[in-house]
Amino acid sequence: EIVLTQSPATLSLSPGERATLSCRASQSVSSYLAWYQHKPGQAPRLLIYHASNRATGIPARFSGSGSGTDFTLTISSLEPEDFAVYYCQQRSNWPLTFGGGTKVEI
Amino acid sequence: QVQLVESGGGVLQPGRSLRLSCAASGFTFSSSAIHWVRQAPGKGLEWVALISYDGNNKYYADSVKGRFTLSRDNSKNTLYVQMNSLRGEDTAVYYCAKDRDLGYMDVWGKGTTVTVSS
Numbered sequence A: 001e002i003v004l005t006q007s008p009a010t011l012s013l014s015p016g017e018r019a020t021l022s023c024r025a026s027q028s029v030s031s032y033l034a035w036y037q038h039k040p041g042q043a044p045r046l047l048i049y050h051a052s053n054r055a056t057g058i059p060a061r062f063s064g065s066g067s068g069t070d071f072t073l074t075i076s077s078l079e080p081e082d083f084a085v086y087y088c089q090q091r092s093n094w095p096l097t098f099g100g101g102t103k104v105e106i
Numbered sequence B: 001q002v003q004l005v006e007s008g009g010g011v012l013q014p015g016r017s018l019r020l021s022c023a024a025s026g027f028t029f030s031s032s033a034i035h036w037v038r039q040a041p042g043k044g045l046e047w048v049a050l051i052s053y054d055g056n057n058k059y060y061a062d063s064v065k066g067r068f069t070l071s072r073d074n075s076k077n078t079l080y081v082q083m084n085s086l087r088g089e090d091t092a093v094y095y096c097a098k099d100r101d102l103g104y105m106d107v108w109g110k111g112t113t114v115t116v117s118s
Helices: none
Strands: A004-007 A010-012 A019-025 A033-038 A045-049 A062-067 A070-075 A085-090 A102-105 B003-007 B010-012 B018-025 B034-039 B045-051 B058-060 B068-073 B078-083 B092-100 B104-108 B112-116
Touching: A004 A085, A019 A033, A019 A085, A019 A102, A033 A062, A033 B104, A045 A062, A045 B104, A070 A085, A085 B045, B003 B092, B003 B104, B018 B034, B018 B092, B018 B112, B034 B068, B034 B104, B045 B068, B045 B078, B045 B092, B058 B068
Parallel strands: A010 A102, B010 B112
Antiparallel strands: A004 A019, A019 A070, A033 A045, A033 A085, A062 A070, A085 A102, B003 B018, B018 B078, B034 B045, B034 B092, B045 B058, B068 B078, B092 B104, B092 B112
């Protein structure tokens, strides 16, 4: 099973600041990595797939990069609605796995 | 509007069974693979299972293999997961999600809660 390790566990920032979230895979997943945003009581939302492709309706301030084992989600300028938990997920190997999440808080 | 709605959650004792449903609308259900993902209290997301668009292929996490069974009725735009021999560690919010590119999840329901406790 591929283990995804996200860092940091918590990121404390203010609106307008840049957020950089990391996801490291225990073995190469090529570019088969997605990022999701999850707020309490809501459905998770797909942000990025194939490492760097924005999903439908996702604002341009969200961007993804990386390949192999190291990936980054960047939020260029935090909006109040961006404070949430972010998960990476790989689809390179079965079983599909998620990282442990990074909480972006004010 | 593309939508998934889960139902069937509840509180039950260890060892009992439960069937969850996922009703789809706003897209061609019969052409879409569907995932189940769960989140235990205070924990992150855990992928549970995937069923192909026609129901012929199913994939399960080791934690539920042999206990959970996926099925679908494309005439009703509905997916089911039969959960048997439930354990305390199955306590979670269960989400169904539409598949994208055989492995990503691009539309999610709001979830249904399953609590397994004596």
